[in-house]
Amino acid sequence: MPHIDPASLKDLPTRIKYLRDFIEFTPADAATLNAAAAAPLTSLVLDAVYAKVFSFDITAAAFIPRHTGYEGATPAGVEELSLDHPQIKFHRNFLAGYIVKLLSSDYEKDASWEYLNKVGLMHTGVAGFAHRCSQYFISSVGVCTDWIRLPYRAKKPGLRVEYVHIGMLLGYIQDILINAILTHPALDIEAKTASVRALNKVRI
Template identity: 30%
Template sequence: MANHIEKRLLNTNVRYRFDYIAKFLNFTVDDIAVLNNFAKIAHPHIQTLVEVIYHKLFEYDITKEYFIKQNFVFKGVKTTDNNQLTLQSEQMLFRIDSIRKYLYRILRQHIWNDAFLQYLSTIGKMHTNLAGAHSIDIDYIHINAMLGYLQHTFIEIILSSEELDDAMKKTTLLALNKLFWIQNDFFSMHYIVTPHDGN
């Protein structure tokens, strides 16, 4: 007999949604332990990895223009000319630091409690137009592309690591893949539940 899943709760209860996705993907505490172990290997690479991601986002005007928008947390000097915006601009250094902290956290998190799941959901929501003054309002296609590129970059770190044997590389790749699909779902839920118009 098929397990019953309550559609309403999938769209309103972060824990319920995560439990469904995690069970579907067979994401377990073992995967979390693998990610925690990988965090130690990834740590020296994350600063460079983040810079590579933003270089990629700067390759396209449609993604670069989002960084001209005001970030509700950023209080420094803001560059408003797209042509003058560089990765050394204050708002970019702020964003680079923010995503660096985010990556450290998702890899190091030992217990995926309700507070952490809410964090993942909030990260997703703030990139839509649903978070009020906190909204960054980015079309989902760019989120999806960035997550894919980010995962690809992490895969390269795993495959080139001399600290992981072949069996552990496979285990880490599988755990990382589940992590990114879960995070992607916490982005997509806010676009799917309420249609996103974007700019």
Template identity: 35%
Template sequence: MPQGSSTPQKCPVIFTQEVDPVLIRVSLDDRIAYLTDFLGFTSHDAKIISRIAPLVNGLIPDLVDDMYAKLFEFDITKKVFMQRNQGFDGPLPSKLEDLTLDSAQIKFRKVFMKSWARRVLTSDYTSGKTWAYMDKVGIMHTGVSPFKHQRTMGIAPLNVPYRDCALMLGWVQQVLMRAVLKVPNDKLSPDDKAEAITAINKIIWIQNDLFSRHYINE
């Protein structure tokens, strides 16, 4: 109690929502509602992401190139690309040392990654289709295909440890944040930069959860 004050301070009354752990495990809509509510992802966050998209879109090709260079720094992350990925029917090297950043499958994978990065910046976050896409991105790294046409055609999906998926999302998050900070102040005010970084942080963590839910049974 402050000195000289006779009025006791009261703790705020917090409304506690009921969350069904089974429902958020089996229902994507309920899970997204929980994630966005917990992280405070709002229409304002979606708007600021859309606003910065034209300002950082140009860095995506370099971001993807740098991302694969990072993956090639470690044998456990490089070995993943010795497996044939879904939709790729070109040549594969027989030895890890023969796999290069110019290999056909790496070029193929970069196309997907550029598409994902652009969708993060330009998606309609009021649409369930956006969250369904991000959820399928998580599924497709577990060795289980989320796409019916791939299963029908016998196309094998990726099989990547969750550890490496989470690390790569963290790396992408850093790059996007640095890109926002480098935007000139006359194009994006410091306050808007702070809001953009916060919004990106929320989206990356939601995407991270939409990976982990398919690896971790909880």
């Protein structure tokens, strides 16, 4: 039985190795994710996600305050929220970049896990992470996929989103993607199984 020192899990590479070993996230899982068609899956998710978060006042309210890195007009209230609002377009760009990263990252590189870790940390009130690009790497869906590189939030109020909302949203996104995989006419049962299992492993 391998020994895991709890204190060692404060180190990200050590924590990721433990996570990968435990859930058995393999290079084959990463290759399966990388083989996914990021552009159509991203487009499929985005409209559904914002329609869902705008359907509850408690989740819609999170999109009223000015988001870090956004300098345009902000909604005066939930009644002004729409997919066409500039701040929502700004946030959609970030989410699109996240989904593209999730499906296209090289999971053998520490930088890929550092990105996912920072996305999580920036929603816990921890300062020191940007909410915009330091360099613009434009993907096939026209979004920035190199977010969170600058110490931009260091002097900003902490961004805190309760996990109950994040967990529900991630579960909703996962459901959309799994349905897209299971109903895809060009995938056989082996490919569908591999895709669902790989996606489930990076959802946590």
